[in-house]
Amino acid sequence: MLKRLIVDAAYNLQTSKSYQARKQFFKNILDNNKYKYKKYLDLFMVILIFISVAVLIREVKHPVHDYMFFFNSYVISIIFLIEYLLRFWIHSSVSEIIVQRAEHDSFLSRDINLYKAFKKVIQVKLSYIFSITAIIDLLAIMPFFHELRLLRLFILFRVFKLFRYANSFQTLASVLATKKFEFFTLAIFASIVIFVSSVLIYVMEANNPDSPIDTLFEAIYWSIVTISTVGYGDMIPVTFEGRVVALIVITSGIAVLAFTTSLVVSAFTEKLDEIREIKTIENITKLKKFYLVCGYEDVAQDVVKKLAKNDNEIIIMDEDINRVEQAKRDGFRALNYDPGKVESYKKLHINIDKQVKAVLCLCENDVENVYAALTIRSFNKNVFILSLLMENSNRKKLKFAGINKIVYPQELVGLITKELIGQPVAFEIIHELRSEKSNVNITEIVVTQRIVENFATVGELGNKNFRVVLLGIYKKDKEQFYFNPLETTFISNGDFLLVIGYKVFIKEFEQHLHTKVNRV
């Protein structure tokens, strides 16, 4: 009966949307570095830690107000306790373990063995309790028992909690962890040198009444101070033998220091690109809208520069490291990822539907563009994909790959030539209007509800006062363009005004449309 109740409760929790959503929320806010609100919690906890340490320092020589003492000992400790318990909760799912055991046993037509399930629960929870970070968290709560004066020192463990909240510490730890073996070797070498030199200096100096080194502890102290090249000078060997030992320790000290420095530097040098890449991905994840450009060849370089001028965010992906370096030199975010692999997009941790304005497959090779487009389509059907086409015979393949818009440069040349000779005037004007270098431009202004409330008809817009030509209105709902509309034409929310004029005047006109106050 009890067994049935426990299993039912586990199933209920596993299937409860609200419970899972809450648990996910706490997981995100405590553990997910990509969750946008986590940084606020981190900042809050860091502030609490610094308050604790500040109180501890103040307490050494000055009296601390009772309310501050209360805040430090109880409020902060309780917050840390809550955090500890939440982490204990989200670390693993008890209900999931029970459900898995129940399903496993049911599948094998056995009686549900809750003993095994609980054993596993205890194992996973203990693995959390005995993890270094959890131990630090627990010790940081200790000052709660402030009556025990010694326990107040545990407040320093709160400083160690900073490791949790500062990504740089985690990066540093991960960088140094790559050189575990080298650091271990260094530690063994340094320990042997310290041990041997301590014993030697003790043997040589301890019986000499003029020597300040009397005990083995003092010998070890002297060895460490000397090997680290700090050399306080408070203890110096006085015998000839002792000084010989000192010479050896000093020389070894230089070797240890040089070895340590080179290890740290080489660890950072090797991991620098990886650290930068992680940082770039973190920044990409935070972007609201951006263009994803696959390939950074000639056309792509020009497109990216033009898009960037319009304040667009752009992410470039190219499997050629030289082109990626070029993109970085040009000041863009670029990743040395293969656009033809799903893994490349997974690494970015982005929501393609929400964050990507369009994917531009601009490799000057149809095979690569088709491959990249198909890769994207394999996990996203909606995102707009534009691609270059280099060989007309491949057009169908690009369409089949799910590319929404194909740009074929050879065809463009043909069309441009035709217009150049057939309609030179239109060509010149349109080229001028499209060119970024020209002063006179064509711009689309979206009609908002606010504009509609202020200006009901075309005649009220007053574009002529701003020296702006209204070429026409594009009605999005009807997908129709109304050229040179009559002054009595009504404008509606969602329409686009196509205006021609000097950039500065168009800007003023746009401001006028958005700022005019409602008529009484």
Next chain:
Amino acid sequence: MSKNTALLFGFNKYVEEIVKNVQDEYAQVKIFSLNKEDMDHPEYEIEYFDLSDDWHNTDTDKDIDIKNSIAFCVLEDTAENIFLTISLRAHYEELPIIAIASHKENANKLLMAGANKVIPLVETTADIITNMLESPISNTILHDILYEKSDLKIAQIEIGENSHFKDEELSSIDWSHYHGIIVLSVMHKDMSSEFIYSSKAKRHIIQEGDVLVVVGYETDIVDFETKIGSERYVNWSHWSW
């Protein structure tokens, strides 16, 4: 001033596209290739040429009515294309030359070599892609005007001797009387062009020979021409990037 012969130098994918688009415009389309093997092409009639001065004195050259021709320099090798352009310009001062360049940098060299118009491929493609993404509506409208998918037209109308706009101040004219027409700019006799709302254009007194650039439907443009007593005009020498 219309041309009846198109001379295409080079044989590649670009030339095939150009031929497809211009063959209806010209009575004669001649393709010249530096490669003798291209002369056996089953689909196109291709003639051989080389970059030496001797070629200009061959029979082929004499068959061409240069005054009524337009040249397209489409060699894939940029250096050769520039050399071809400069050779053509050296021999035929009046020949309109359109050249294709990979980049803007090469486009400048081709202009210096005497090309009237250069199409920089990378920049043009990039411009079109950017416009498609950033201004999809205006891009579609302009594209439709340019590629005749819409009835809208952009036309250039010269102020004639009898036009009643002559000697009037540009800003004093109420263009709204001419429904269906939008005047975009005015081009002076010296070929300098001014946007209709520029401060210079505002004070401009319309003179005979000035050219108005207008947008409108074909019927309205014809109507406008009749009303103001002027006619459409095409001037090749306006070409410049």
